[in-house]
Amino acid sequence: MSESTSFIRIFVGVLLSATGVFTSCPIELSPPSVVVRYGDSVSVNCSTSESLFDGIGWEASQGGKSLESVTHMAWTVEKLTEWTISPSCYIYPFPESSFQQCLKYPKVVLYTFPENISLRSSSGPRMEMSEGEKHNFTCDIQNIAPVINLTVKWYKGDEMVYEDTFKDPSKEPVDQSSIFSFIPTRQDNGVTFRCEAHLDLRPEGPQLNASSQEYNITVFFGPEVQCAAVLEGETLERRCSVTGYPIPTVTWLKNGTSIEPTEPLSRENAGMYVAVAEGAESTTTEHWIDVWYKPELKCPSNYTALEDAPHNLSCTVEGFPKPEVMWFKDEDEVALPESLTRSDTGQYVITASNNLSSINVTVEINVVYPPSQIVELDDSEVDVGSDVWLKCSSTGNPRPNYLWDYYQTANVVEENEDGVSRLHIHNATVYNKGSYTCHAWNDRGNVSKTATVTVKGAGQECPIEITPGRMVVQYQDREQRATCNATSTDHPHAKEIYWQVLHGDKIDSSSWSVDTHKDWDPKPVCTAIFNVRGMCQKHLNFTLYKTPDSVSVSTVYNLSSVVEDKEFQLQCDITNVAPAGNLVVQWYRGNKTLSKGSLRVSGCLPENNTNCDINAVRSPLNVLSTISFTLDRNDKSAEFRCEAILDLGAEGPKPPPNMMSSPLNITVYYKPSINTTKLPKRIPVFRGYPEELVCEAEGHPPPEIEWLYSEDKVPHRSGDTLIVYEAGRYTCNATNEVDSTYHAVEVILKEDYLPLIAGFVAVTVVAISIVFLFIYSIYYKNTKMRRYSLKNAKLDTQSGNVAHYGCDMQFPMTKLS
Numbered sequence: 001m002s003e004s005t006s007f008i009r010i011f012v013g014v015l016l017s018a019t020g021v022f023t024s025c026p027i028e029l030s031p032p033s034v035v036v037r038y039g040d041s042v043s044v045n046c047s048t049s050e051s052l053f054d055g056i057g058w059e060a061s062q063g064g065k066s067l068e069s070v071t072h073m074a075w076t077v078e079k080l081t082e083w084t085i086s087p088s089c090y091i092y093p094f095p096e097s098s099f100q101q102c103l104k105y106p107k108v109v110l111y112t113f114p115e116n117i118s119l120r121s122s123s124g125p126r127m128e129m130s131e132g133e134k135h136n137f138t139c140d141i142q143n144i145a146p147v148i149n150l151t152v153k154w155y156k157g158d159e160m161v162y163e164d165t166f167k168d169p170s171k172e173p174v175d176q177s178s179i180f181s182f183i184p185t186r187q188d189n190g191v192t193f194r195c196e197a198h199l200d201l202r203p204e205g206p207q208l209n210a211s212s213q214e215y216n217i218t219v220f221f222g223p224e225v226q227c228a229a230v231l232e233g234e235t236l237e238r239r240c241s242v243t244g245y246p247i248p249t250v251t252w253l254k255n256g257t258s259i260e261p262t263e264p265l266s267r268e269n270a271g272m273y274v275a276v277a278e279g280a281e282s283t284t285t286e287h288w289i290d291v292w293y294k295p296e297l298k299c300p301s302n303y304t305a306l307e308d309a310p311h312n313l314s315c316t317v318e319g320f321p322k323p324e325v326m327w328f329k330d331e332d333e334v335a336l337p338e339s340l341t342r343s344d345t346g347q348y349v350i351t352a353s354n355n356l357s358s359i360n361v362t363v364e365i366n367v368v369y370p371p372s373q374i375v376e377l378d379d380s381e382v383d384v385g386s387d388v389w390l391k392c393s394s395t396g397n398p399r400p401n402y403l404w405d406y407y408q409t410a411n412v413v414e415e416n417e418d419g420v421s422r423l424h425i426h427n428a429t430v431y432n433k434g435s436y437t438c439h440a441w442n443d444r445g446n447v448s449k450t451a452t453v454t455v456k457g458a459g460q461e462c463p464i465e466i467t468p469g470r471m472v473v474q475y476q477d478r479e480q481r482a483t484c485n486a487t488s489t490d491h492p493h494a495k496e497i498y499w500q501v502l503h504g505d506k507i508d509s510s511s512w513s514v515d516t517h518k519d520w521d522p523k524p525v526c527t528a529i530f531n532v533r534g535m536c537q538k539h540l541n542f543t544l545y546k547t548p549d550s551v552s553v554s555t556v557y558n559l560s561s562v563v564e565d566k567e568f569q570l571q572c573d574i575t576n577v578a579p580a581g582n583l584v585v586q587w588y589r590g591n592k593t594l595s596k597g598s599l600r601v602s603g604c605l606p607e608n609n610t611n612c613d614i615n616a617v618r619s620p621l622n623v624l625s626t627i628s629f630t631l632d633r634n635d636k637s638a639e640f641r642c643e644a645i646l647d648l649g650a651e652g653p654k655p656p657p658n659m660m661s662s663p664l665n666i667t668v669y670y671k672p673s674i675n676t677t678k679l680p681k682r683i684p685v686f687r688g689y690p691e692e693l694v695c696e697a698e699g700h701p702p703p704e705i706e707w708l709y710s711e712d713k714v715p716h717r718s719g720d721t722l723i724v725y726e727a728g729r730y731t732c733n734a735t736n737e738v739d740s741t742y743h744a745v746e747v748i749l750k751e752d753y754l755p756l757i758a759g760f761v762a763v764t765v766v767a768i769s770i771v772f773l774f775i776y777s778i779y780y781k782n783t784k785m786r787r788y789s790l791k792n793a794k795l796d797t798q799s800g801n802v803a804h805y806g807c808d809m810q811f812p813m814t815k816l817s
Contacts, residue, residue: 035205
């Protein structure tokens with residue numbers, strides 16, 4: 001069979017197969033597809049199970065075979081080099097066969113794969129790049145086919161970061177490149193990059209891999225300087241991190257002076273530092289360095305305060321960050337009031353803490369206050385020969401001292417225990433009758449209370465009489481005497497009468513003379529011895545008084561001024577007065593009489609010192625009286641005086657001796673108060689017209705006025721008045737030594753329609769006037785004016801008896817209308 005005949009048959013068979021006339025081709029290919037490396041051998045067997053056919057053949061550009069009467073035939077190429085080869089196996093049937101001529105194509109994939117691939121960078125062979133700048137890596141794969149089966153994988157370290165595939169259907173070898181774009185960060189400095197080429201020919205062929213050389217990249221960045229809080233004693237080098245590549249060098253400056261970063265910092269070194277860093281580039285940055293240190297707390301271990309008076313207890317605290325200070329009493333957090341009361345006495349723990357640590361100190365607060373009113377001392381009645389107890393109790397801080405004032409006898413015992421004083425009268429006699437006065441005192445004041453003891457069944461009093469019954473004598477006055485005589489009935493039986501004074505010798509006389517220079521508390525007693533009655537005594541109620549040398553008033557803390565509504569204390573100093581127990585201090589504010597002030601001995605603080613008891617000491621003392629006030633601005637310059645009065649009873653001089661202090665003027669300071677009646681919260685201003693904002697404030701000292709407004713406003717200020725032209729918020733701030741206050745004004749811009757209205761009214765008036773004149777002219781023409789004709793006129797003759805007016809015409813004319 002000729003080649004042309006064979007070709008015709010093949011063509012006809014292909015055409016019939018394509019048109020679907022025959023549905024099957026009895027050819028089997030083994031294998032149906034092959035993958036062959038370029039230049040290697042290949043073999044595909046073509047066979048059939050049919051018996052009625054003419055022959056089998058292979059059509060191929062390399063290794064083709066002509067038709068042969070065999071059941072199988074192999075297509076074999078020793079060295080396959082044709083990239084686009086597409087061999088086909090065909091079969092010729094006999095005319096009586098059940099099939100027509102047909103062919104089949106085995107799938108042939110010819111590939112090539114490089115042994116090495118290369119990687120290059122847009123930054124050059126040194127792989128150096130700057131942080132944040134885009135860089136490209138290129139992976140070059142030379143002479144590869146088929147490229148559609150190629151996958152390029154990019155690795156940063158061991159992590160795959162990108163995968164690239166290709167859609168080129170070309171079967172011939174190509175030089176293929178894969179590009180990976182990358183923006184480096186400082187964390188990428190020193191990492192490795194590589195690319196891998198994967199040719200996947202499965203399942204018939206192999207999976208081939210090739211990797212480029214790994215390259216380390218260098219990322220230039222920085223320099224950057226970051227500082228954390230510096231603890232006292234640490235260095236800038238430790239607390240300030242410097243990052244960058246190449247490794248930067250840093251120079252530190254403070255106030256233009258170079259600073260050694262290895263020097264430890266103290267709290268005084270806090271401030272602004274400048275870091276000049278040289279690395280990949282040169283930078284200059286400012287850093288505010290805070291030096292942290294632990295809290296330091298200093299408080300007095302003990303503090304004594306006056307009750308209801310402002311205290312000056314304060315603690316000094318240092319530390320950074322600023323420590324938080326808290327007060328605790330009995331493990332409960334408390335706030336220390338401005339004025340302390342007796343309930344505030346106790347132990348306090350003050351804690352200061354910040355982020356670093358905490359510290360605490362203990363303060364013992366002792367609030368002192370005068371004795372309270374005496375309780376449990378009442379009148380008593382006792383049978384003669386029986387016992388009785390008198391109890392005197394008062395509370396105060398310091399604990400009150402007690403002193404009893406009574407006619408002292410041997411059978412009366414005084415006992416003091418646990419802040420209570422008791423008098424025990426044993427085997428009561430007639431001499432125990434009378435008044436018993438208990439004085440409770442401490443350095444803050446004194447109180448007293450008197451009880452009367454009645455002895456039932458007691459005999460008569462001692463039958464002697466002292467004249468005068470009470471003696472009141474002024475210091476350094478002329479000599480005075482007291483006489484002691486038995487009554488008229490018993491006098492003949494008195495064996496002896498004599499006087500005796502405290503710590504003095506017996507005076508064998510019925511009279512006693514007082515030394516007005518020194519006998520402050522002699523306690524004179526007259527004793528009489530009778531033949532039958534025996535001995536009895538009577539004491540003379542004696543007072544030697546002295547008016548004060550001076551009386552002056554001042555503030556407790558020597559203040560010349562006080563703040564409104566804040567309590568302050570005045571002190572009246574009375575010098576060298578006796579007896580202080582009879583002293584009354586009267587306070588005055590202007591011409592108004594105030595309450596009487598409490599008394600205490602000046603400069604007397606120790607406890608259990610009877611010399612500090614006003615009622616016990618009869619000699620001259622320096623005494624002070626205090627009183628508390630609260631003033632307001634209406635008091636302005638308040639005037640205070642105090643008067644010392646010696647109330648010596650009925651036997652004393654009348655009127656009682658007194659001395660008035662010089663007046664003390666107190667200036668009242670009070671915080672500013674802005675007059676809002678002249679300065680409302682909202683003020684309209686017409687465009688183009690100024691508006692005056694008048695800020696008046698009352699206060700003492702006179703306040704200073706300051707106007708606050710935004711920087712874009714340009715008002716004009718004249719004294720305390722602000723002249724504004726535009727809308728906005730304007731704040732008046734009034735400040736003096738006491739406090740400051742402010743008042744905000746909202747200025748609203750309005751349009752001024754008055755000129756428009758005035759113009760409209762003027763135009764309207766003009767228009768109305770024109771209309772009125774027009775109407776009036778028509779009216780005048782029709783009613784007031786006449787028309788005449790001189791034709792055929794007759795001359796009017798006026799009557800001499802008739803008055804003629806201007807409307808009478810002498811000219812001859814005819815009226816037309």
